[in-house]
Amino acid sequence: MSLIMATALLLQTLLLGHLEKIQMEKHINRHTELLTSFAGASRDYVTHELRPALDARTHEFILQGKSSSYVTNGIFAQFNKTFPDYSYRQPAFHPLNPKNQASPFESDIILKFQDDPSLTTVSGFRKTDDQIFYYVAHPVFVEKSCLTCHGDPKEAPSGLIENYGSTSGFQWPLGKVISATIVQVPVENEIATQQDRHLLFAASVLFLLTLFIGVHHLLFERLILRRMMQVTTAIQAMGDNVRATKQLPEESGDEFGFLIRAFNHMTSSMREAFLEMERTVQERSIALRNKTEEQADAKAAMKSLEQHNQLLLQSIGEGIYGVDMHERLTFINPVGASMLGWRVEELLGKHGHDLFHHTHPDGSPYPHTQCPVLSTLTDGHTRTLSDELFWRRDGSSFPVEYTSTPVLQDDLIVGAVVVFHDVSKRVNNS
Numbered sequence: 001m002s003l004i005m006a007t008a009l010l011l012q013t014l015l016l017g018h019l020e021k022i023q024m025e026k027h028i029n030r031h032t033e034l035l036t037s038f039a040g041a042s043r044d045y046v047t048h049e050l051r052p053a054l055d056a057r058t059h060e061f062i063l064q065g066k067s068s069s070y071v072t073n074g075i076f077a078q079f080n081k082t083f084p085d086y087s088y089r090q091p092a093f094h095p096l097n098p099k100n101q102a103s104p105f106e107s108d109i110i111l112k113f114q115d116d117p118s119l120t121t122v123s124g125f126r127k128t129d130d131q132i133f134y135y136v137a138h139p140v141f142v143e144k145s146c147l148t149c150h151g152d153p154k155e156a157p158s159g160l161i162e163n164y165g166s167t168s169g170f171q172w173p174l175g176k177v178i179s180a181t182i183v184q185v186p187v188e189n190e191i192a193t194q195q196d197r198h199l200l201f202a203a204s205v206l207f208l209l210t211l212f213i214g215v216h217h218l219l220f221e222r223l224i225l226r227r228m229m230q231v232t233t234a235i236q237a238m239g240d241n242v243r244a245t246k247q248l249p250e251e252s253g254d255e256f257g258f259l260i261r262a263f264n265h266m267t268s269s270m271r272e273a274f275l276e277m278e279r280t281v282q283e284r285s286i287a288l289r290n291k292t293e294e295q296a297d298a299k300a301a302m303k304s305l306e307q308h309n310q311l312l313l314q315s316i317g318e319g320i321y322g323v324d325m326h327e328r329l330t331f332i333n334p335v336g337a338s339m340l341g342w343r344v345e346e347l348l349g350k351h352g353h354d355l356f357h358h359t360h361p362d363g364s365p366y367p368h369t370q371c372p373v374l375s376t377l378t379d380g381h382t383r384t385l386s387d388e389l390f391w392r393r394d395g396s397s398f399p400v401e402y403t404s405t406p407v408l409q410d411d412l413i414v415g416a417v418v419v420f421h422d423v424s425k426r427v428n429n430s
């Protein structure tokens with residue numbers, strides 16, 4: 001933005017500078033033309049007024065009144081007393097007066113007019129060692145009237161010959177350009193003034209630009225930066241703690257106000273979402289705690305039940321053991337174990353039939369495939385038997401009565417429980 005402004009102002013400065021220069025040239029040109037026409041008027045006055053008036057009185061050649069060039073030069077010499085830098089000249093390649101000998105610069109101008117007869121003006125700037133000049137030149141043509149003095153020297157006024165001799169300034173070709181009226185004015189002041197003005201203008205532009213940028217910066221600072229900082233701080237605060245998110249004031253209706261409204265909307269929905277999430281988490285953890293408590297209660301209940309069973313098993317007077325589907329003992333009560341002559345832990349995992357049910361009372365082997373406990377495991381029927389022996393660890397045996405009951409879990413047989421007692425007393429009694 002500032003850059004565009006700066007460029008625009010710079011272009012304007014350049015353009016104005018250019019216009020200024022044109023204006024200055026016009027001004028100088030008018031200046032020069034004024035002098036030229038003044039000199040021309042002097043010449044015309046001599047030609048049309050002074051010379052004819054003198055001619056009427058005397059045929060004698062009076063230089064100071066009859067030569068327009070002489071008179072004009074003289075008038076200008078007077079003028080130069082006040083304005084020494086201004087110059088008026090009518091130089092020629094072969095002048096009557098050697099003072100009027102064309103310099104190289106003047107020769108160039110005369111040659112230009114000679115080469116192009118349609119050319120009426122040549123002008124431009126010219127820099128000498130200590131001044132800058134503006135010059136305007138017009139061609140000087142030889143007319144018939146001129147030849148009285150610039151034609152054949154034999155016919156020229158004798159007074160003229162006496163003053164200038166008869167070698168130079170004669171035999172001028174009729175209708176041709178032999179000289180140029182060259183008026184030169186100093187322009188250093190004008191240029192300096194113009195430069196001053198330009199400088200002044202550039203300085204004011206620079207000042208305005210600085211002012212503009214300053215104001216722009218200030219406005220930017222006030223309108224954008226400060227509010228931007230507010231938003232940034234708010235975003236940061238939200239990052240630190242979503243719950244504490246504040247709403248920003250929605251004061252303005254510009255793009256920034258838009259942004260703030262959008263931001264506020266976002267923060268409030270984020271906050272709601274966050275609080276909702278917190279609520280859910282809270283509910284879940286409460287539910288979880290309740291469940292854990294429930295589970296703990298159930299565990300405790302189970303434990304007391306287990307202890308209860310244990311006590312029951314220990315206090316009972318009969319033997320009781322459980323087997324899995326492979327007829328291996330999963331538990332046995334101490335009474336049962338001691339009846340068989342083992343300790344409880346020695347029996348767990350052992351094959352019950354092979355350990356203490358392996359032989360019939362008649363001494364023949366009792367294959368486990370014929371064992372009623374295995375039958376119970378297979379068909380799920382409860383069986384009670386009273387004419388069999390259980391064998392002790394020491395090889396002795398005792399008559400036993402036992403009941404094998406299946407253990408069901410979800411209608412599936414997972415094992416069997418065997419309750420047994422020593423019936424030797426009854427056997428002995430009978």
Ligand code: HEC
Binds near residue numbers: 068091145
């Ligand atoms: C009555 C005589 C007379 C006539 C007519 C006359 N001149 Fe000259 N002219 C002179 C004299 C004398 C000078 C020298 C003036 C001086 O000393 O500066 C001169 C000088 C000049 C010069 C300056 C160069 C030089 O030779 O010193 C030019 C250019 C010139 N005349 C052009 C003209 C033209 C163009 C006409 C005709 C329109 C004309 N003159 C008519 C007498 C005359």
